Amino acid sequence: MTTDPWGRVDDDGTVYVRTAEGERAVGSWQAGEPEEALAYFRRKYDVLVTEVDLLDQRIRATDLAPGQAEAAIAKLREAVAEAHAVGDLDALTARLGSLSEFVAKRREEVRAQREQARSEARSVKERIVAEAERIAESATHWKTGGERLRQLVEEWRAAERVDRTTEAALWKRLSAARTAFAKRRKAYFAGLDTQREESRSRKEQIVAEAEALADSTDWGGTASAYRELMRQWKAAGRASREAEDELWGRFKAAQDRFFQARSAVFAERDAELRHNEEAKEQILAEAERILPVTDARAARNALRAIHERWEAVGPVPRDSRDRLEGGLRRVDEAVRKAEEAEWKRSNPEARARAEATVAQLRTSITQLEARLEKARAAGKAKDVRDTEEALTARRSWLEEAERTLAEFS
Template identity: 70%
Template sequence: MSTDPWGRVDADGTVYVRTADGERVVGSWQAGEPEEALAFFHRKFDSLSTEVDLLEQRIKTTDLPAAQAGSTIARLRESIVNAAAVGDLDGLAKRLDGLTELVDQRREEQKAAREEARENARDVKERIVAEAERIAEETTHWKSGGERMRQLVEEWKTAPRADRATEQALWKRLSSARSSFTKRRKAYFAGLDSEREQAKEVKEEIVAEAEAIADSTDWNRTASRYRELMQRWKSAGRAQRDAEDRLWGRFKAAQDRFFQARSAVFAERDAELSGNAEAKEALLTEAKRILPITDLRAGKAALRDLQERWEAIGPVPRDSRDRLEGGLRKIEEAVRKAEDSEWRRTNPEARARAEATVNQLRTSIEQFEKQLERARAAGNERKIHEADEALAARRSWLAEAERTLNEFS
């Protein structure tokens, strides 16, 4: 008869496990020594323990749904109760009790998250309804208002759902707002002739001003004014078709005359700025020497100096502006990425996780090395082979974990 802290083998080969409730039979062994029987049932226990380890890791390090985690805990608890295994089954059950507490906490968190999501959905749909009601009550831009109303309906369809009562109440308000908007729009089109006459008068004023400023040389202010006139044109509504086409032709001709003159002046100015472009081209070449960034502090200092000198040079021709500015932005982006990389490398939470993994694997390797020594001392080839395989796998994992940890140094 052979025994260990967690079980024993009777003279007739019956294998028992010890638990807080006493001994119970887990199987029988007729094929060899009692130690071999216990080793066999210990491996069954190790398999259960590994499942608990994996579940514990998933619960603590992933967003495993509480329901799924709970069902897995229940399955494992039943497996432990009826396990044909020798080991600290009570300890495994206690670990599952601890995981149950974590899962209950996560379930409450997920419940709170769902409630928050419903609140957010309500806020989103209340915003949609409020905007629809504002459009229904205030807008006189029928085309844009109708398009926006359709967009709001689509936004409603794609928005997350709130509770049923809130959904029904808000949808009723949205439907009422759409109906109100439609009635007002129909009333508007009933008096459309009068509105079109008014639109023609507004656009005649716009055209008169556009023609009056067509020869202006106050480039920036006048260009801005033309944009404002264009916005007024768009918001004025449509006149009768023949009047609309005639007035648009005059407006566009005045606008084209101004912008063509401005383009000619800018082209001449760009030629005068070619020296600035050459200076920035040289500065950009110098800036590229910052890469690759090996000393972040020095790289940032060099970039600040380059940025100050860049601004001091002044404007460049428009045809080279985007290319030069884009080149500098690439250098700035590289420095920013280096800053982000440095932050990730020195992240204490990630480092702590990496250290914990390394320490856990080292402890596991030490345990398997002891098992290997015992197996060699006993001349047990099967156990030697199993321990060798386990050590090889964990040493490989340790090497990868140490490489990860070294990235933080």
């Protein structure tokens, strides 16, 4: 009798496999040595091992549905139980049991994922319905609102389905919102014709006033009147497209006629002012040569004469007025600052105060130095420390006071 750990061949050629439940005959072998019989039935076992390996890999590495996986496991479990093979069949059965547990766990995960997906889908559809209802109640941009409602319907169709009852209730609300929006839009456009007719009538009055002003030569007052008419035009609302285009063309033509005439007059006036601009350019260049100021009194006298000539020249074009006036103001400011500095240097009272401050600080420092020598000689550490701090402060003040005094020299 020939044996191996998992089976044996009896003297009569019967081949047995060992399992936890005992031995079981799996076949007979009459044509050859017993070792050949065991090798043959072990190969059959290897085939089963391969099938279990492949199923294990397929279940763990793919998204095979739990139902299909269980069916495949049951079929292979039956094959192992009835297998005509020699090997550790109990181990294969145990592996299949582990796979069943894995599939059961996956089934729970899939169920949980499905519930999560349904919950998320419900949230998505509730959000879609809520937005649709907001649009139905308050939207006034009809084109944008209608387009957004169409997008919401597409989002609804793309979302996962929820349970039938919830799906039907939410769809009913979405349909009602679309209907309410359509009714509001229809009512709006029904009333729009009346409003457009009122706008057309008001704008005809505005155009008539604009055309009456087109040839005015009261440039300032008429320009203000046109601005007021433009404000009224914007406040009057829109007429129909055809009426709006025709009326706007008339309004703009009247306005353009006035402003073109005004521009022509102003251009002629500006041409007369260009000569003044050139003259002031030369005067400004002369004023800038005063800088930097070295003699404040001479600079002020020169600038006074420049101011008289500047005023005598007269106005310049508006586009250069700020630049020229600003340039002369900068020169004037520089001269003023030079005069203030000169006055400060020559102020006898301020100089006397600066000299008195320096003298007082020097006396104080001399006294503190004497006090410091006494404190050191007496070994009074606290007095030494306090006196040194006072000396440091007085010397710092003296430096500042001496700099101030130097400014008067």
